[in-house]
Amino acid sequence: MSYDALLWLSFGGPEGPGDVRPFLENVTRGRGVPPERLDEVEQHYQHFGGVSPINALNRSAIGRVRALVDLPVYFGNRNWHPMVEDTLAEMKAAGVRRALVFPTSAYGGYSACRQYDEDILRARAAVEDAPELVKIRQFFDHPLFVASFADSVRAAAAGFGDDYRLVFTAHSVPVSADRAAGPPEEGGHRYSRQVAEASRLVAEAVGVTGYDVVWQSRSGPPEVPWLEPDVVDHVEALGAEGVANVVVCPIGFVSDHLEVVWDLDTEARDRAAELGLGFARAATPNEDPRFAELVAELVAEHLAGAPARKLSDFPAAGCTVDGAPCAPLCCEPAKRPRR
Ligand SMILES: CC1=C(CCC(=O)O)c2cc3nc(cc4[nH]c(cc5[nH]c(cc1n2)c(C)c5CCC(=O)O)c(CCC(=O)O)c4C)C(CCC(=O)O)=C3C
Numbered sequence: 504m505s506y507d508a509l510l511w512l513s514f515g516g517p518e519g520p521g522d523v524r525p526f527l528e529n530v531t532r533g534r535g536v537p538p539e540r541l542d543e544v545e546q547h548y549q550h551f552g553g554v555s556p557i558n559a560l561n562r563s564a565i566g567r568v569r570a571l572v573d574l575p576v577y578f579g580n581r582n583w584h585p586m587v588e589d590t591l592a593e594m595k596a597a598g599v600r601r602a603l604v605f606p607t608s609a610y611g612g613y614s615a616c617r618q619y620d621e622d623i624l625r626a627r628a629a630v631e632d633a634p635e636l637v638k639i640r641q642f643f644d645h646p647l648f649v650a651s652f653a654d655s656v657r658a659a660a661a662g663f664g665d666d667y668r669l670v671f672t673a674h675s676v677p678v679s680a681d682r683a684a685g686p687p688e689e690g691g692h693r694y695s696r697q698v699a700e701a702s703r704l705v706a707e708a709v710g711v712t713g714y715d716v717v718w719q720s721r722s723g724p725p726e727v728p729w730l731e732p733d734v735v736d737h738v739e740a741l742g743a744e745g746v747a748n749v750v751v752c753p754i755g756f757v758s759d760h761l762e763v764v765w766d767l768d769t770e771a772r773d774r775a776a777e778l779g780l781g782f783a784r785a786a787t788p789n790e791d792p793r794f795a796e797l798v799a800e801l802v803a804e805h806l807a808g809a810p811a812r813k814l815s816d817f818p819a820a821g822c823t824v825d826g827a828p829c830a831p832l833c834c835e836p837a838k839r840p841r842r
């Protein structure tokens with residue numbers, strides 16, 4: 504199979520105050536997020552002038568990937584411009600017939616994997632005679648992903664000697680969504696188990712034996728259970744335990760974005776300061792040159808049909824054609840209550 508492009512598929516984020524509300528409406532359309540939560544999240548964005556760092560960081564990484572791969576690289580998002588539908592139309596007009604897709608998420612699960620397949624379906628439905636789109640596999644246990652986080656944890660912890668608690672954090676999801684993550688015969692929880700596995704690998708690389716895995720940025724109505732504990736609550740619990748310093752590693756994300764700079768660098772950091780805890784946040788991989796190398800390796804691996812380079816034997820999937828699920832009933836979307 505030959506490919507004539509690479510499509511970088513991401514979440515998207517607003518780039519000015521006027522973008523915030525329409526962006527949030529795109530994110531939450533039909534998802535049962537209460538309006539009060541949206542108002543609150545809008546304030547987080549406006550606190551940063553309505554600009555999320557995510558688009559600029561994607562463009563910066565794409566620049567480095569362009570130097571490493573032999574394919575034109577296009578950029579499209581689920582929720583904000585450049586929208587993936589528009590990018591795909593542009594690709595089609597440029598004569599692209601088959602493209603690889605790099606999704607900016609390392610994990611399985613509905614929000615982290617299957618929803619990107621839905622983006623591919625939606626984009627292809629919007630473009631007549633659309634190019635074929637083949638998505639690249641999950642990479643939570645790739646040696647370059649793990650090494651990048653391990654170095655960022657070491658750098659963040661540098662001022663604390665050995666006296667710190669390492670806390671990994673990933674985006675919370677509804678408990679029901681995590682239960683449905685992966686193919687049904689595996690028993691579910693593929694998202695939280697992959698997050699736990701990546702955390703274990705990074706802790707091992709750093710040489711830390713005691714660490715925690717917690718969740719952040721929960722949304723949805725309060726009566727719906729989401730993965731816990733929350734990172735800010737956890738910082739409080741560590742303070743009560745007498746822990747002196749906390750190093751937070753956002754293992755669930757490939758780049759900084761609003762939920763990293765708000766929930767971690769603002770909320771969790773402020774709470775730690777109030778409690779007199781030392782606090783440091785490990786960098787996400789995006790700006791590490793190894794992240795571009797990781798993407799180039801994943802592309803080369805796919806083109807060569809080479810075996811996956813990975814540090815664990817935990818199941819991974821995600822390589823899909825034209826937005827089909829990884830396997831029948833894999834990460835089935837939840838039936839959401841209409842509001
Ligand atoms: C697993 C996961 C990832 C990691 C995988 C990946 O990276 O793709 C992720 C990433 C991100 N989530 C982001 C932003 C938001 N997520 C929301 C809402 C939700 N996220 C969910 C899950 C995830 N989200 C879920 C289950 C919801 C509930 C509603 C729904 O089922 O969709 C909302 C709505 C408001 C709110 O309620 O918080 C916003 C604004 C941004 C961009 C931030 C920026 O602009 O910089 C990024 C990278």
Ligand SMILES: [Fe+2]
Pocket residue numbers: 674
């Ligand atoms: Fe999210």
